[in-house]
Amino acid sequence: MTDDEQLEAVKRWTAQNGTWALGGIVLGAALLFGWRYYDNYRNDRDLKAAAQFGAMTAAIDAGDRNAARKIAEGILRDYSSTPYADQAELTLARLFVDDKNSAGAAAALRHVMADSKDSELKNIARLRLARVLIDTGKPDEALQTLAAAPAAADGAAAGSSAAFASQFHQVRGDALYAKKDTQGALREYQSALLSGGGSPRDSSLLQLKITDLGAAVAPAMPEVKH
Numbered sequence: 001m002t003d004d005e006q007l008e009a010v011k012r013w014t015a016q017n018g019t020w021a022l023g024g025i026v027l028g029a030a031l032l033f034g035w036r037y038y039d040n041y042r043n044d045r046d047l048k049a050a051a052q053f054g055a056m057t058a059a060i061d062a063g064d065r066n067a068a069r070k071i072a073e074g075i076l077r078d079y080s081s082t083p084y085a086d087q088a089e090l091t092l093a094r095l096f097v098d099d100k101n102s103a104g105a106a107a108a109l110r111h112v113m114a115d116s117k118d119s120e121l122k123n124i125a126r127l128r129l130a131r132v133l134i135d136t137g138k139p140d141e142a143l144q145t146l147a148a149a150p151a152a153a154d155g156a157a158a159g160s161s162a163a164f165a166s167q168f169h170q171v172r173g174d175a176l177y178a179k180k181d182t183q184g185a186l187r188e189y190q191s192a193l194l195s196g197g198g199s200p201r202d203s204s205l206l207q208l209k210i211t212d213l214g215a216a217v218a219p220a221m222p223e224v225k226h
Contacts, residue, residue, distance in 0.1 A: 049079035053087060060091070069095055086116045093128060102136045105129075119151040123164045126150075130171045139178040146172050166195040170206060177209075186213045 052075050059068035068091065075088035089108045096105035109132065112125035126145055133142040150164035173188030193206045 045079060046082055049075060049082040049084040052079065053084045056088065056091060065095060065098070083118065086112050086118060086121045090121070090125065090128075093125075097132065102132055105132050120164075123150045127164075127167055127171055130175065134171070134175050134178050137178075139175040142175040142178075143172060146175070162195055163199075166192045166202065168192075169195060170202070173209070182213055186210065186215055189213070190215075 052071055056068050056071040056075065059065075059071060072088040072091045072095075075082075076085055076092075079085055089112050093105040093108035093112075096102070096108060106129060109125045109129040113122050113129065116122050116125070130142040130145045133139070133145065146168050150161065150168055169188045169192035173185040173192065176182075176188060177185035189206050189210050193203060193210070
């Protein structure tokens, strides 16, 4: 094609497709602007939520329970889509327990269990709910709450998984003990001790519980060497 023919071809293409090409450029620019705006909005939101979480923690440390409750409720209201909302709900549950409001604590903990995207926080909420149920005379509901194994977190360390397994066994044992099923409680306590995931404090407490039930403490399982 000659230069004039090429120029005419470009003109024809532009006349036929120019509107679509321009629309694509405008749409691409709009999408880029929209993404940057959303990203900036999300970062700003997370920073504000983090500041509120810090204020809530400071209020708890200062013993100002009313302020801590109000801040936690504000986080749930204004920053419900951030990870700090789960922590705020766990804090509210703790405050409810301190106030002898078992129904409020149970509701907050069930919400974290159902909606949190963090498997570790789900496990924490499940354990705390089971303890609330035991303390309020509902050991059967506590056992149902802990019927499943701890939720596995993506990329979780083996020690973390073992720690939750140990705690699940221990709280199941407490529920069975509340039902006066001492043999069942003993089996759970021994399983918790043998899982090897508890802290030294947990291990000492388990040993006391096992001894209190009149049984010898089972030796720790030997480490398997590969």
